[in-house]
Amino acid sequence: MDDKLLAIGEVAERSGLAASAVRFYEKAGLVRAERTPGNQRLFRRDVLRRLAFIRIAQKVGLSLEEIVEALNELPADKAPNAKEWQQLSRGWRERIDERIEILEALRGGLSSCIGCGCLSLRTCALANRDDLAGRSGSGPRYLGDF
Numbered sequence: 001m002d003d004k005l006l007a008i009g010e011v012a013e014r015s016g017l018a019a020s021a022v023r024f025y026e027k028a029g030l031v032r033a034e035r036t037p038g039n040q041r042l043f044r045r046d047v048l049r050r051l052a053f054i055r056i057a058q059k060v061g062l063s064l065e066e067i068v069e070a071l072n073e074l075p076a077d078k079a080p081n082a083k084e085w086q087q088l089s090r091g092w093r094e095r096i097d098e099r100i101e102i103l104e105a106l107r108g109g110l111s112s113c114i115g116c117g118c119l120s121l122r123t124c125a126l127a128n129r130d131d132l133a134g135r136s137g138s139g140p141r142y143l144g145d146f
Contacts, residue, residue, distance in 0.1 A: 002133060005042035022051070030054055030071055046079035051085040053085075061099050062092070062140065 012019040026041070031050050033041035050071065057067045071090050074080045080088075105129050 005044060006047070008033070008041045008043070011047060011051070012045050015048055015055075017051060017055075025051065025054060029068055030064075032076060044079075049079060057092075060092075060096055064097070 006014070008019050008022055011017075011022050015022070022031070022043075023041075026033055031043065031047045033043050033047075053071070054067055057070070058064075062070075070091075073088060074084055096142060
C-alpha cells in the first residue's frame with residue numbers, strides 16, 4: 001500500500017470537491033488530516049473513499065449528523081474493509097426504502113394534481129377539498145414527517 005499523503009488540492013481534485021468542502025468535512029469530523037510543521041493539511045489516501053461515501057450518503061438524503069454517526073463506526077486509522085462498509089450500509093436500507101416510498105407518493109400526487117391544470121392547492125377539489133389540510137396545521141400532512 002502506498003502511504004503517500006495527499007495535499008488538500010490533490011484531495012479536492014481527485015474527489016471532485018472544492019478544497020473548502022474538504023476543510024468543512026474535516027471540521028465536522030468526517031475526515032482527518034495530519035498537519036505539517038507549516039500547518040499544511042495532508043490526508044491519507046483512504047480519505048478519498050470517505051469523501052465518495054459522504055457524497056453518496058448526501059445524495060440519498062442522509063443528514064450530516066447521520067453521516068458523522070455512521071463514519072464514527074469505521075476505523076479512523078486505516079481504510080475500512082469490505083465487511084465494515086457492508087455493515088455500515090446495512091442499517092441504511094430501511095431508511096432509504098422509506099425515502100423511496102415518500103418520493104414515489106410525491107411523484108404520484110404531483111402528476112395527478114398537475115394533470116388537471118388548476119395548479120392551485122387552495123382551490124383544487126381533488127387535493128385540498130374545502131381546505132381540510134389547512135385545518136390540520138402547517139407543513140406536509142399526507143406524506144409523513146420529514
